[in-house]
Amino acid sequence: MPEPEIPEDITARSLDASARNQLKTLSKENAEAVAKHLAMAALLIDEDPARAHEHALAATRRAGRVAVVRETAAITAYAVGDFALALRELRTYRRISGRDDQIALMVDSERGVGRPDRALEVGRAVDRTVLPTDVRVHLAIAMSGARLDLGEAERALQELDIPELDPDRAFAWSPDLFNARATVLEELGRHDEAASWRARAEVAADVIAGANGDDQWETVEIDEVVEESVEGESASTSVIADHDIADTAVDDAGERG
Incomplete structure (x- = not known):
């Protein structure tokens, strides 16, 4: 089967160093080819998951016993909706990696x-x-x-009652967690509460994205959240960056009070 094309500007070093380290058991030539396919999968996963999956499968054919290769195949299979394949790849990844x-x-x-x-x-x-x-x-x-x-639905809400569900602080996973809670609350008919959690998720995601362009942010404090009332009135919004990035304050997100 022909392999998907790789642009000339993609090299083995386009892949994360920790992932490249897992390819050391392969021959130099094969490791380089696999690294390029994995780099392409990572590059395309959001905009073109089908093409990302093609690259992941090409990597699997070359290095099926490497954990990161099976992990990538699983993630891309999930992204294209092939959940049965995703499960098979995830089980293989788990067996190889022990993680x-x-x-x-x-x-x-x-x-x-x-x-x-x-x-x-x-x-x-x-x-x-x-x-x-x-x-x-x-x-x-x-x-x-x-x-x-x-x-x-009630038990679904209980699953989300975890210590990390802090409405006033946001971490990398907080927008997903806040949105998940909003979804359950909507299912329960608690629409005002759901709207509040949706708003918190949006604020957290926006401030996190604005506070750091290189994905090395850590936490954000959320003082207030825009909450739309049924009459269309809204409260003010305020966010404060809670952590320095590389020892430098994030000025555009606000200074810690």
């Missing part, structure tokens, strides 16, 4: 193939206390979605 850092994607993929009960089983089988915070949060979101699939 549970893609557990939320496994839960969501089980949902994607129409098995919300199985999704809950998969999520409950891991020890959440040893998971990184962002993984634990996204697992809670996935578990909440599985509860919604089963028509268990």
